[in-house]
Amino acid sequence: MIRARVMISGDPVSMSLGADEIKLAIEAELAFYGLEDEVQVGFVGQLGRLDVLPAVVVYPEGTLYGPLRLEDVPHLVEEHLYKGRIAESLLAPPNVLSGVIARLPAREGLLRGQERVVLRRAGIIEPTDIEEYIAYDGYFALGKALSEMSPAEVLQTIKDSKLQGRGGAGFPTGLKWSFVAGQQADKKYIVCNADESEPGTFKDRLILEGDPHAVLEGMALAGYAVGADEGWIYVRGEYALAKERLLTAIQQAEAMGLLGDNIMDSGFSFHIHLHSGAGAYVCGEETALLESLEGKRGIPRVRPPYPTVVGFRGQPTVINNVETLANVAPIILRSAAWFKSLGTERSPGTKVYTMLGDVNITGLIEVPMGITLREVIAAYGGGMRDDVPFKCAQTGGSAGSIIAPELLDVPMDYATMREHGASLGSGALLICNVNKCIVDIAYVVMRFFETESCGKCTPCRIGTLRMSELLNRLRHGQASLEDVSMLEEMAQAVAKTSFCGLGQGAPVSILTALRSFREEFEAHAQGSCPTGVCPMKTEPPEVIVRRGYL
Amino acid sequence: MNEESIKQIAEVVARYGANQESLVEILSDLNAQLGYLTQETIVEVARRLNLPQSHVFSVATFYSMLNVGPTGKHVIKMCEDAPCHLRGGQEVWQALQDALGIKFGETTPDGQWTLQATSCLGLCAVGPVVVVDDEVIGHVTAERIPEILARYRDEPSGGAA
Ligand SMILES: Cc1cc2nc3c(=O)[nH]c(=O)nc-3n(C[C@H](O)[C@H](O)[C@H](O)COP(=O)(O)O)c2cc1C
Ligand code: SF4
Ligand code: FES
Numbered sequence: 001m002i003r004a005r006v007m008i009s010g011d012p013v014s015m016s017l018g019a020d021e022i023k024l025a026i027e028a029e030l031a032f033y034g035l036e037d038e039v040q041v042g043f044v045g046q047l048g049r050l051d052v053l054p055a056v057v058v059y060p061e062g063t064l065y066g067p068l069r070l071e072d073v074p075h076l077v078e079e080h081l082y083k084g085r086i087a088e089s090l091l092a093p094p095n096v097l098s099g100v101i102a103r104l105p106a107r108e109g110l111l112r113g114q115e116r117v118v119l120r121r122a123g124i125i126e127p128t129d130i131e132e133y134i135a136y137d138g139y140f141a142l143g144k145a146l147s148e149m150s151p152a153e154v155l156q157t158i159k160d161s162k163l164q165g166r167g168g169a170g171f172p173t174g175l176k177w178s179f180v181a182g183q184q185a186d187k188k189y190i191v192c193n194a195d196e197s198e199p200g201t202f203k204d205r206l207i208l209e210g211d212p213h214a215v216l217e218g219m220a221l222a223g224y225a226v227g228a229d230e231g232w233i234y235v236r237g238e239y240a241l242a243k244e245r246l247l248t249a250i251q252q253a254e255a256m257g258l259l260g261d262n263i264m265d266s267g268f269s270f271h272i273h274l275h276s277g278a279g280a281y282v283c284g285e286e287t288a289l290l291e292s293l294e295g296k297r298g299i300p301r302v303r304p305p306y307p308t309v310v311g312f313r314g315q316p317t318v319i320n321n322v323e324t325l326a327n328v329a330p331i332i333l334r335s336a337a338w339f340k341s342l343g344t345e346r347s348p349g350t351k352v353y354t355m356l357g358d359v360n361i362t363g364l365i366e367v368p369m370g371i372t373l374r375e376v377i378a379a380y381g382g383g384m385r386d387d388v389p390f391k392c393a394q395t396g397g398s399a400g401s402i403i404a405p406e407l408l409d410v411p412m413d414y415a416t417m418r419e420h421g422a423s424l425g426s427g428a429l430l431i432c433n434v435n436k437c438i439v440d441i442a443y444v445v446m447r448f449f450e451t452e453s454c455g456k457c458t459p460c461r462i463g464t465l466r467m468s469e470l471l472n473r474l475r476h477g478q479a480s481l482e483d484v485s486m487l488e489e490m491a492q493a494v495a496k497t498s499f500c501g502l503g504q505g506a507p508v509s510i511l512t513a514l515r516s517f518r519e520e521f522e523a524h525a526q527g528s529c530p531t532g533v534c535p536m537k538t539e540p541p542e543v544i545v546r547r548g549y550l
Numbered sequence: 551m552n553e554e555s556i557k558q559i560a561e562v563v564a565r566y567g568a569n570q571e572s573l574v575e576i577l578s579d580l581n582a583q584l585g586y587l588t589q590e591t592i593v594e595v596a597r598r599l600n601l602p603q604s605h606v607f608s609v610a611t612f613y614s615m616l617n618v619g620p621t622g623k624h625v626i627k628m629c630e631d632a633p634c635h636l637r638g639g640q641e642v643w644q645a646l647q648d649a650l651g652i653k654f655g656e657t658t659p660d661g662q663w664t665l666q667a668t669s670c671l672g673l674c675a676v677g678p679v680v681v682v683d684d685e686v687i688g689h690v691t692a693e694r695i696p697e698i699l700a701r702y703r704d705e706p707s708g709g710a711a
Contacts, residue, residue: 202675296573
């Protein structure tokens, strides 16, 4: 009989830190105490606490140990699994959170009622075992849809839930699906956008590594709703483990008749294929993604026609983000009304964020839409690191806005953020304290866009390069006040005239930073960096152009 | 091009299918096996997929994970995007260049090391991050660079690919 379960973090970082050896050592120790039949050992996708890797969670208690060294294993096994008491010295510090972030208990008083939707299984089930997914309500939603609901009812439920796309723009998912459902076509496709390359964002990777079936089930439901029998997952090239987990999951689901032909004898068939990218941020843009999927350079297409009309192989195509799709099965299983009870009226549900920067605890969190940044920092980040005050945050990765302290109390959902001239974006929260320099941040962000611009249109190809050069000069005290004005004009022009979302989003950081921190830009133009971060009064180094064609 | 290389390409093409849609994956797979894509490889892939050579070359040069020039025995990739940068990435970046005597984008004259800049790898929680031959090393500091390089320097050649 299994009485305990030991889950070892199996993400790439833990693997590089010897998680494999730790697993072997735990198994050897268990054998020594004759516990091998009572304790199950396995890897788990992610634990939400990235500061304590490699980590081990022991269930049923959910005790989190880490960072763990090989030599800690004998003590851990003897204390916790043999003697049955907590190995205090190995507990993950700081003990602000009980268990792992992904399993945070509701915090009375501080946060509104919490419920995990997307991450409810991640960190708990063994992601390479379909039976664990099924044991945790897996494929129930698909079963329910196929046996009790018509495609139109599934579509209507998603519409009613007001689910919005989690890929950045917050487009209503039900509406997108209805565009495809309404087309007459021999063939339609569901494409899952798992190209996640926005700096600071890795929520999709952790969802795929921790709960791959959730995304597959969401895709099958989307296929049923819109009349598609084929799905493609475009995975970022670097995400080797996510790819492996997905492949395993697809094979297992097909073997059990939960994907493939005639699913659960319903007459509905759905096949899912995997396609990996090879390194290009722009391929996350949906039309560039389609080009890449078709074996070409990832250069964005003209829109309209939108992919919902002319998409993959020229057919109507739904393109959804990983997190969006992971929300689908829970909504079908539980109801649109339940989903709307979470989050805010205009943006129901939860949002998964990766929190990074100058907070005590970094990692993956899932919180209700509408929570404020201040609450997130206090409750999940464990406060600012070393109590150094907050200066700004960048929400949504490089294409996101720079949030000044004035916006700390704005409820974070798509519409409210937009009203405040900010964006929620992909779900990265980069928290900066007052020792960070805004010009330095703006420069690094622009260098990213300069590198990743696909080069199709001039405003973005040249504009990102010029803005990054100018910011670099500013960092070196080699720019004037006129240059700051020019930077602003250039940023506005690039935002307005670029062909695709990459160029349109590139200047957002500059424009939002100028709004709240203009004096800091001007101070640099006058020869001083207030935080002392920038290498002022030195020659700017030669610009490294990482693109071949300039 | 020798028999063996032709066979290798044939195998990869067969695995993904001889059609244009598989091109990016075929090139990635070959790149991973060979370290980089030679002119002959590109010509052979174009022939087998019945695509213009220019198309295959343009795809090979578009994606950052594909190399069209030789790389060193060890390839070091580093991201210096905002999350890593704010945790001291710049010093690590500089320390790597100083230790190897080359700039990012270059290979050491003895063919041992290549430094490649990459965009965020989604590993920022343990940033700054350096990836040596697909092995991820987190929480890197400038001081740790010599020790990290030494680990690979001592590795006898002909080890794991
Ligand atoms: C430059 C750029 C990069 C993008 N990268 C991603 C990405 O990595 N993942 C993603 O889901 N959406 C990304 N998007 C948004 C997609 O174009 C698309 O809107 C999204 O996949 C739609 O899914 P959703 O409706 O579920 O959000 C990107 C957009 C742009 C302009
Ligand atoms: S905006 Fe940038 S990424 Fe988009 S098409 Fe133009 S050059 Fe390419
Ligand atoms: S910023 Fe370096 S890995 Fe993300």
